[in-house]
Amino acid sequence: MLRSKLFAMTMLGVSAFSLISCGSPDSGARNTQSGEKSGDKGVLNLYIWTDYMAPDTIASFEKQTGIKVRVSYFDTNESLEARMLTGNSGFDVVLPTAPFFQRQIRSGAYLPLDKTKLPNLVNLDPAIMARVALNDPGNAHGVVYAWGTYGIGYNEKMLADALPNAPINSWRLIFDPAYAAKLAKCGINFLDAPAGVVRLVLKYLGKNPNAATPQDLADVETVLTKIRPYVRTIDSSIDIQAMANGDICVALGYNGSFVQARNRAKEAKNGMNIGYVIPDEGSLLWFDMLAIPRDAPNAANAHLFINYLMAPQVIANISNFIGFANANSAASPLLEASIVADPIVYPPRDQQQRLFVQAEDSPEQSRAITRLWQKFKTAQ
Numbered sequence: 001m002l003r004s005k006l007f008a009m010t011m012l013g014v015s016a017f018s019l020i021s022c023g024s025p026d027s028g029a030r031n032t033q034s035g036e037k038s039g040d041k042g043v044l045n046l047y048i049w050t051d052y053m054a055p056d057t058i059a060s061f062e063k064q065t066g067i068k069v070r071v072s073y074f075d076t077n078e079s080l081e082a083r084m085l086t087g088n089s090g091f092d093v094v095l096p097t098a099p100f101f102q103r104q105i106r107s108g109a110y111l112p113l114d115k116t117k118l119p120n121l122v123n124l125d126p127a128i129m130a131r132v133a134l135n136d137p138g139n140a141h142g143v144v145y146a147w148g149t150y151g152i153g154y155n156e157k158m159l160a161d162a163l164p165n166a167p168i169n170s171w172r173l174i175f176d177p178a179y180a181a182k183l184a185k186c187g188i189n190f191l192d193a194p195a196g197v198v199r200l201v202l203k204y205l206g207k208n209p210n211a212a213t214p215q216d217l218a219d220v221e222t223v224l225t226k227i228r229p230y231v232r233t234i235d236s237s238i239d240i241q242a243m244a245n246g247d248i249c250v251a252l253g254y255n256g257s258f259v260q261a262r263n264r265a266k267e268a269k270n271g272m273n274i275g276y277v278i279p280d281e282g283s284l285l286w287f288d289m290l291a292i293p294r295d296a297p298n299a300a301n302a303h304l305f306i307n308y309l310m311a312p313q314v315i316a317n318i319s320n321f322i323g324f325a326n327a328n329s330a331a332s333p334l335l336e337a338s339i340v341a342d343p344i345v346y347p348p349r350d351q352q353q354r355l356f357v358q359a360e361d362s363p364e365q366s367r368a369i370t371r372l373w374q375k376f377k378t379a380q
Helices: 009-017 057-065 077-086 098-106 119-123 128-130 156-160 177-183 194-204 212-231 239-245 255-268 301-307 312-322 329-334 363-378
Strands: 043-049 068-074 143-155 186-191 250-254 274-277 285-291 355-357
Touching: 043 194, 057 068, 057 301, 057 312, 077 098, 098 143, 098 285, 119 301, 119 329, 128 143, 128 329, 143 255, 143 301, 143 312, 156 177, 156 285, 156 312, 177 285, 186 239, 194 212, 194 285, 194 329, 194 363, 239 255, 250 363, 255 274, 255 312, 301 312, 312 329
Parallel strands: 043 068, 186 250, 285 355
Antiparallel strands: 143 250, 143 274, 143 285
């Protein structure tokens, strides 16, 4: 079984969160189920990121409740948002990222939570929930499932062979074509996360990542255009296994992905040593939320499932597996000891101070970023 590292929320506490607010990864949707029956009281329809629960999470819920969980997967926030804003998604529980969640709440996409059906909310860290309230006023519509950072994952040996004296602690490693060109042969992967990656390029350029002007976005496009020939893949679903196997040497991704890649490589005993760094220029913090679509066919089951996930042992098992932090203070004593000391999932204080959050984009900004990203992906 894959085992992952995650940092203990109890150690982070209020002081660390005074430095940072809520941010997020980007997600999109791939529905793996078809012809599902709506309104079945014995069913829960879940829409979630891949590799995002422990192996026994769903099976244990099914055994406890008799409710059958039907799982579909997504890998970008844009696709999830399209499903939520269109309506009639057929899902009961989804996991939007905080800035996207804020916009979707305003559009009426989610049911307010019935907190009388969520007694395990008492376990949540009030400091974290206060920060997320910036996106979800009063924590009325969502519960934090996991949170973490964006950064650079790398295969230590492959990177050293391809680029001795590489600037590992800087975004230059992947955003400067002089370096990216030397890594092309061993493989670079980018998240398919437009809003997040664009902000990281803005940060690299010394610009305000949450207040981009048209000229700023033009400068981002220039950076991405210059490095595009050297980026092998732009895919949010492959980096864990590709990094673990040595198929790529460098990736822009989420911290937990590289925790999982590191541990898969260790279990395979294939000699792949995986590292992760938050560049000195700074990086994004993100939060993923549990939420119930307004037209959920099985809202009662959705509340049962969310409350189940907030049980300390359940969420601790998930965190131990996926390598991402949770917001459950009561789960902290149940985390693996090695998680507490893992800097990938528990950034040192100096790194915490370099984290920033993703604000909600205006419709105009969203359209501009989408156009820019499509050009990047298609190498136009």
